[in-house]
Amino acid sequence: MEERIEYLLRQYEKNNCSREELEELFSYINGLRAGDQSLKQAVRNIYDDIKKNHPSFTYVDENGKLVLTGPDDQSAFSDKTLVSGKPKWKLLVVVTVSCIIGFCTLIWIVRKNFSVVNYIQKPTTSNPSKKISTKVQQGRLSLSDSTEVWLNANSVIEIPDKFSDDKREITLNGEAFFSSRSSSSAPLVIHCGRITITAHSSAFNIKAYPKDKQLSVSSVSGKIRVTQGSDLLGVLAGGQSLKVNKDDDNISRKAVSSENVASWREGNMKYEEEFLIDIIADIERVYGINVTLSDAAFERMRVSFSFTKDTPVARVLENLCAITNTQLDGENDEFIIL
Incomplete structure (x- = not known):
């Protein structure tokens, strides 16, 4: 118990008490008023120790009275008791009001310097937000550059709130069909694990589920660059498809019917x-x-x-x-x- 009281008093000394800790401290003060001798001795021992480092410390003594000591006082239990002649209930009001004022001041400082606006970082254009389709359904969305995206079931796409003038990058885990007609000079870059797909004004399908054995890219129109790190795996024109075997990195290409590319949408x-x-x-x-x-x-x-x-x-x-x-x-x- 003595260790707990010491902790609470030191928190109060530093103006770091939480509301719950203040309530707990007051419960011990009430014990002092009730004449708990062991509690009184514990408080006296604690103040003797605190007084060594803080001679001007203002405190509640072992009788439950608020004591204001000056820097020249040598006794932690001076006879200079504040409002000592007043009834005890008035003393409790003084103590309570003082603590409430201190607590409210602390809250004001925290709110001023650590407001929700400052503490929680607002999303920026470089921070992606997730668009997730349900497990057995598909969805459609429009990106900020007017690119249309059809997202297949169990797929996740990460996009910025807004593309910059020189950067249009997103991340895909799953399957999606892209129809990009943007006039932006910046290419549309889709990251799919180790594989990156780069396109300008194009229509194409990417199937890149993490657990599938193959990643496939199929072009309906435009040119598509497929790379792995600094290695160019292929450039696709409309009606062409490229597949990468994830087990051995084997690459296969073939012609595909545009009608069959992303037929899953229908x-x-x-x-x-x-x-x-x-x-x-x-x-x-x-x-x-x-x-x-x-x-x-x-x-x-x-x-x-x-x-x-x-x-x-x-x-x-x-x-x-x-x-x-x-x-x-x-x-x-x-x-x-x-």
């Missing part, structure tokens, strides 16, 4: 020689289910497949198993391919 899912594991991942995102492959060899199986998002999931999986010569088990939200 609910049509189309795949040409894609890894089965990536197709399964899309099905999980579209329907919000879990699908397990019983054999790890299935993961690298390449499949051409298509389905529409309004098809029942069981039928989609049954059709997929039919063309991969596998079997389906499970129901509701949990399935396994054998």
